Amino acid sequence: MPTERPALTKEQVAQAESRIGITHPVLTVIENHLPTLIQLSNDYPKTSDNQGQSQYIREHYGFLADAFVEAGPYTLEPLDLIAIWSRVTRGVFPLYARYRLAGMVSSIYAIQGVENPEWRKFPRHYLETGELPECVTRDRGGLLYVQSRLRQIGESLEDIDFYIYGTREPAMSYAFQLAKREAEGDEEAKKKLEALILHEKTHTTPILSELLENFGNGYVSLYWPIEKTLGVLIETT
Numbered sequence: 001m002p003t004e005r006p007a008l009t010k011e012q013v014a015q016a017e018s019r020i021g022i023t024h025p026v027l028t029v030i031e032n033h034l035p036t037l038i039q040l041s042n043d044y045p046k047t048s049d050n051q052g053q054s055q056y057i058r059e060h061y062g063f064l065a066d067a068f069v070e071a072g073p074y075t076l077e078p079l080d081l082i083a084i085w086s087r088v089t090r091g092v093f094p095l096y097a098r099y100r101l102a103g104m105v106s107s108i109y110a111i112q113g114v115e116n117p118e119w120r121k122f123p124r125h126y127l128e129t130g131e132l133p134e135c136v137t138r139d140r141g142g143l144l145y146v147q148s149r150l151r152q153i154g155e156s157l158e159d160i161d162f163y164i165y166g167t168r169e170p171a172m173s174y175a176f177q178l179a180k181r182e183a184e185g186d187e188e189a190k191k192k193l194e195a196l197i198l199h200e201k202t203h204t205t206p207i208l209s210e211l212l213e214n215f216g217n218g219y220v221s222l223y224w225p226i227e228k229t230l231g232v233l234i235e236t237t
Helices: 010-018 025-032 034-043 050-060 062-071 078-092 095-111 117-129 140-165 171-183 187-203 206-236
Strands: none
Touching: 010 078, 025 034, 025 062, 025 078, 034 078, 050 062, 050 095, 050 117, 062 095, 062 117, 078 095, 078 140, 078 206, 095 117, 095 140, 095 206, 117 140, 140 171, 140 187, 140 206, 171 187
């Protein structure tokens, strides 16, 4: 059986959020390009038009994908993600850009170590088109490798989720089950639900909430094209 990953502590999370004494290639790239990023944020379309905002990101943020590729390799353990998002959520990136950044950072981590050099085109190409480059769609070994690396990011996100809720169960469905049992008179379920709510209240932070929400959109939307392409490739070979 795989060794269970150590649980995060409040002290570790607080240090990661403060970024004191923490270095990471993604943070370095952000600081190196800070004037450009601030200008892009200032010029970002101030409307509720997601299509226009998405187009703006596709047209203007590709350079950042290239910079992250060149800055790698890097890790994306839970504390890495927390430290990165503590910077991302503080005025550098508009909200919709954070979703795309989650996918960008994830895609670059995922290709680190892959044998086929064509994968280096993937992060920027996917940012700008929402599709895989044609040159990698037949690379079964590469697709499997990238998929496994994306799953590693998923494990880091699960660790953060566990820190917030104190359970490895999907928190929302677990809370719903407990609430249903409580309504039926189950006192033990009532105590567990109260403990779950208290744990979330004392462990969640705005940065952690935004991180999970941003990755829930950006990272997951990146994972499915890989899985779909793999499924088609397996069916046709």
